[in-house]
Amino acid sequence: MVIAQVSADGKKGIVIKLSSETDFVAKNEDFIALAKKFANIALENFPASKDDLLALPFEGITIGDKVTEQVGVIGEKIELANYEHLEAEQVVSYIHSGYRAGVIVGMNKANAQSAEAGEDLAMQVAAMKPVAVDKDGVDADTVAKEIEIGKEVARAEGKPEEMLEKIALGKLNKPIREQYFNQAFVARWKETVRIISHPSTRT
Numbered sequence: 001m002v003i004a005q006v007s008a009d010g011k012k013g014i015v016i017k018l019s020s021e022t023d024f025v026a027k028n029e030d031f032i033a034l035a036k037k038f039a040n041i042a043l044e045n046f047p048a049s050k051d052d053l054l055a056l057p058f059e060g061i062t063i064g065d066k067v068t069e070q071v072g073v074i075g076e077k078i079e080l081a082n083y084e085h086l087e088a089e090q091v092v093s094y095i096h097s098g099y100r101a102g103v104i105v106g107m108n109k110a111n112a113q114s115a116e117a118g119e120d121l122a123m124q125v126a127a128m129k130p131v132a133v134d135k136d137g138v139d140a141d142t143v144a145k146e147i148e149i150g151k152e153v154a155r156a157e158g159k160p161e162e163m164l165e166k167i168a169l170g171k172l173n174k175p176i177r178e179q180y181f182n183q184a185f186v187a188r189w190k191e192t193v194r195i196i197s198h199p200s201t202r203t
Contacts, residue, residue, distance in 0.1 A: 001026055003039035004093040004102030013091035013104035014042045017082035025074055038063055042083060050083040092118030096126040124185065146172055
């Protein structure tokens with residue numbers, strides 16, 4: 001269960017993920033209601049971290065205690081697995097179907113155009129999961145993985161072993177660009193969206 005919510009003034013947003021071991025539990029109405037209550041408390045109090053959120057009061061105990069209590073009630077592992085918060089001139093949220101993914105996007109302007117752009121961006125992030133705003137932001141492990149994939153493809157094509165590294169490096173830019181930050185735009189698939197971020201913003 002992933003809940004993304006924005007404050008009434010549109011200046012703050014939160015995302016929480018309440019996880020279980022099975023879909024059966026995650027789709028239960030009580031479980032969904034509990035996640036929404038946690039999200040409301042998070043948005044109202046705007047804690048700085050997940051630990052701070054877990055320490056907040058909830059029906060005479062803390063949120064953390066409530067999560068632990070639910071493990072005994074439901075009979076499987078329950079965890080408040082993630083919490084993120086964002087403050088901006090305009091925060092836009094998007095929840096993917098069935099509460100499978102939640103996104104908040106902070107815009108530096110508050111108007112109808114930025115709201116529409118924020119909704120498109122949030123949908124893009126939910127659908128395509130970009131991990132960086134440019135090539136330099138892609139972590140070393142991801143780059144190494146793409147290089148290995150490129151080497152395996154070249155090897156399968158019968159290329160000489162001593163040339164595999166060079167071939168993989170030559171092909172690296174395209175998958176990194178298309179998969180991680182320069183993607184087909186899901187809202188209008190013939191367009192391309194480049195995920196960008198101002199240096200002063202938190203992503």
